[in-house]
Amino acid sequence: MVDERIVQELARIVGADQVSTDSADRILHAFDATQGRFLPEVVVHATTTDQVSRVVRLAHEHRIPILPRGAGSGFTGGSLPIRGGIVLVLTRMNRILEIDPDNLTATVEPGVVTATLQREVERLGLFYPPDPASREFSTLGGNIAECAGGPRCVKYGVTRDYVLGLEVVTASGEVIHTGGKTMKNVVGYDLTRLFVGSEGTLGIVTRIILRLLPKPEARKTLLVAFASIDGAARAVSAIIRGRIIPATLEFMDASAIDCVRRAMDLDLPDGCRAVLIIEVDGEPAVLEAQAARILEIVEPLGVIETRVAATAEEAEAIWKVRRSVSPSLRRVNPDKFNEDIVVPRSRVPEMIRALEAISAKHKVPIVNFGHAGDGNIHVNVMVDLKEEGMRATVDRVLDEIFRTTVALGGAVSGEHGIGTAKMPFIGLELDPATLATMRAIKQALDPHNIMNPGKIFPEPASNPQN
16 A cells, blocks of 8 residues: 555655665564554654655655554553554654643644653642653553553542643644643634544544643551451542542452562461552641551551551652552463552452352453552553463453453543554443444544544444343
């Protein structure tokens, strides 16, 4: 589909050194954090909005699939070029254009790494809260495509809550602007929110206006060990009922604790079957009282040990327990299927028990941890795909996990998006009329289906229903 004439035209737009059909470059941009791999026909690096616009116009004219790509760190196949075509890499559009302390905004290009922006604004006493685990390498454009979250969203919200405005190249190559620098704006449809979380299927973001906050003065970190996941889940609800909204409220269930125990010398009581890591932030004078109140609230709920960090080093030691889960997973089995389901906070124990039952039924290890404050559970199905029939077993396990999630009032994806991995399951949660409305939006904005085709929406025949 991409012939030599198209390659030459792309070179005229962005420069010959920014276009490659070399097999090594194509392979480098053929995969993400999933198991999939699909070769694009050509890789193009853009550095300006005008270049993006002209490349998209060319793709539109010749009906060539085009896929915007940042760091390629997604977990659902959103950045896989499954229809070939053009991979348009935006990592060289990586300028922080403005940090405005007076209006608490930042204007950036999509290739800016999330943690880079966070460090720059914090030098000025400001704060950009969204903190996906991939923040040290994921780009803001990718965060917007997936509406990334992270541990701090229980208090501060997710990416969409901080996007005030966008510059977007549409499927025809037109450049449009949504929102702006003001906190209030109800002029016309809210196109900003439409593009956030659209996974590159509606347009390509080339400039972003973000809302900032004042940086919290201090943090207090606590670790609470429980005898059961039920006690930990009740503690989460009790803390929030007590009118305390922690900055982070992370949990590890028994499977995650056992996994870390096998990988490192974990200093937790033998009877510990669940852990909460709680962090509050704000004025220093308030934090001591909040920490004391939290311990008072959770004490009757099966607590077997508590730790309150007195120093930054002690806080880091607490967080090391949580960060050790992912690196230790490969000791369980070599292949990981990382799902990010979300259920109402009060139903986390039911979901954990269901996951334990699914694990036992199919004889497949499932390790669970995540963001207890918003019910977002990272479910890690750990297998060895070299075992005969294991791929089919994984498919059955995932189907049961997603069906149980929806039955408990939850969602099949909390922050990773749909992409290709969860595409077959979207109909479990969205009814046909809702899906038809979404497809109509896609058709209206991308009538030739060139923008990251083959993502989010399954073929009707493969769309499971309740």
